[in-house]
Amino acid sequence: SPCDDRYAAWVTDREAFQRKDEPRHLSGLHIVCVWKEAGRLRLEAHMNGVLEKDPLRSDLDEALSLDWGQFRNSLQGALRFTKATYEWGNFHLKQPYGIFAETGRRLRSGTEVLDAGLVLVVEGGQWFWPPVRIGYVRQLPGTPYMLETVSVQPVLFRVRGFLREEECRVIIDMAAPNMSDSDVVQTEKHYRENDTDLRTSTQARLHSSVNPLLQELDLRISNLTRVDVAHNEEVQVLRYRSKEFYAAHTDNFDPKYYENTDFIDKGHRNRLLTVFWYLTNVSKGGETLFPRADGLPPPKDMRSCERGLKVRPEVGAVILWYSLRPNGNGDPNGLHAACPVEDGEKWSANYWVWNKPRDLLISLPDADVDEEYHGEQPVTSNHVSATFRNEHPFPVYLFWKPPHQAREAFMGEISPQAAVSAQTFPLHTWHIRMGADPSSELVAVQEIADQPEQVFVLSSGSGPDEL
Ligand SMILES: O=C(O)CCC(=O)C(=O)O
Ligand SMILES: [Fe+2]
Known part of the structure; x- marks a missing residue:
């Protein structure tokens, strides 16, 4: 196909998926080539983000490219994916799937798709960087930043030098006077009495509404994630003194435990990814631990730092990991912890990006036109x-x-x-x-x-x- 020499940057090595207990692919991210040939629209698709010897091939009536809704429906039909989601229904709350160019730009017409040629179809509706393989380095289009793949399960990247040291210092100085004990979001099902078994750091939220640096970082980060700034939570700065830690947890909300929580929308609204900022170096300890990386089983002790992938804090670096799979469901491999600081002090920050805009007044579904579109204004935009x-x-x-x-x-x-x-x-x-x-x-x-x-x-x- 005309895309043959473009696939390499987008498909992930099948061998990079080490787990034996789940499919060796990226569920819900499809790499699709679309071109015109003999009055037809030809399609070639590598489903679920891995190169297939025998990719799915199909063709569509050329006229379909003229009507976006019809085009989307027939593309979905040709790729044969359904609105897979959590099992308790409320399908109308699920986001429309997204079609993106290689830059991460959301496409909005059949012509744009044909012009792009190679597109990424993401069932969960938001851009998702494919990991390709551990050690893969991708330059973030239009920027000097390098995304280095640190892990494939979970999908985890590091960008060194993303924050300048002066910026880190300013952020620490802003947060320092406002630190309070960190808590843990309690579930509906069981109330945990003592948060300090799980988390002993202190934290402060910083509001970008009053701060130009944070607003600039909002833009810098949404350029990194290719997700609209409207999806961001206010940054949460963390401080760990000696021996302080955070036990293993996931940042997304398991919808089983939040069935009646409005802001979770029956599991269709969730934290999609975390951009985690390292604001200081730490001379010993304080790593971020991913106990399930490298195909490891669930840990028995959520406070143990013995097994798993450790990322060392490094001032100015950020890591980005996805808590959801590309199809929108939770990825249990995203489990992570903060190991106890053993020497010095660790300052860092959580920057959580949701799969939907944070403004609860925005009616949903919120993007593009597909069979779920009921006439609301689309609000998800692109750079x-x-x-x-x-x-x-x-x-x-x-x-x-x-x-x-x-x-x-x-x-x-x-x-x-x-x-x-x-x-x-x-x-x-x-x-x-x-x-x-x-x-x-x-x-x-x-x-x-x-x-x-x-x-x-x-x-x-x-x-x-x-x-
Ligand atoms: O401090 C870290 O390395 C991780 C902290 C974390 O996971 C959290 O605050 O949600
Ligand atoms: Fe976390």
Whole structure:
């Protein structure tokens, strides 16, 4: 197929799946080549993320590419996947599956799919980086960051130097005065009396609504995860002093234990992934432990640090692991713990990204058009690049205002005749002001359109025009 030399970066080695007790593949992530041939749309699919000797082949009527809903339904039919999910129904709450280009950009029309040629179909609806194999290094498109695969089960990456040391220090200083005892989310089924058996660290939530650095990190991280910032939880900073630890747990919520909890939506709303920040080095201990990596069985003692994959804290590094499989179900391999700090102090942070937007007022289903779409506004968007060029004779100041929030984030100064580019999202609003303070005079307001590359010229006259 025309995609033959592109598959290598997307399929994961079958041998990289070490567990004997689960399928040796990535459930729900399909690598699909689509091209036109003799008036038909030809499809070749490597299902569940592994290279197959005999990939699934099918073809569709070319006219189907004109209607997105029909195209999605017939693609799903051709790939023969169903809305697999947890077993207690409420299928209407499940997200529509997603179709993405190799950059992680969500595709929204048959033409975009044909232009992309190779696409990733993710049943759970959100972008998911395939691990390929342990040690695989992928440059994050459009950035200097390198994603290094540390484990395949769970799917775990490390990005060194993702945070600058000064940024780590600023975050620690912001959190330090507000630390309180860490707790553990209690389930509906059994109440644990003593959290300190499980977790002894202290923690503080930091709110990006009042902080430009955190807002910049929101964008940097959503560029890393390729999941909209609307899916983020406020960052939770952690401090471990000597001997402090956190016993093994998963960050996602097992829907069996949260059947009646609104924010879990019968299991269809959940933490998808964790971006874990290391804000300091730790001279001894304090590793993040994945006891089920390397095909290991469930640990008998959740507080033991003897067996499993250990990631050493390293200032400025982050690790990213998926708590859910690409099909949206929980992945028990995501079990992890914080080993006791043995020497020094560990500062780190949890940045949790959900599979759906965090704003509970947003009606669901929330993205794209498929058979579950009932006319609500889609809210999951994807990154676009916006360039602002200043043709005023004076400097102007750029502020970003995300939807559903009153906040406004200072994003930089633009000198006369200079231009600044930013990653942003369709329907987000940018304010251009006379000063670096959000109360300074407004020069222009620009709403971002749904196009991958946009240029806005800021000049006197009738306000900014889109080129
Ligand atoms: O501190 C660590 O290395 C992990 C902490 C953790 O898993 C959590 O706070 O949920
Ligand atoms: Fe955790």
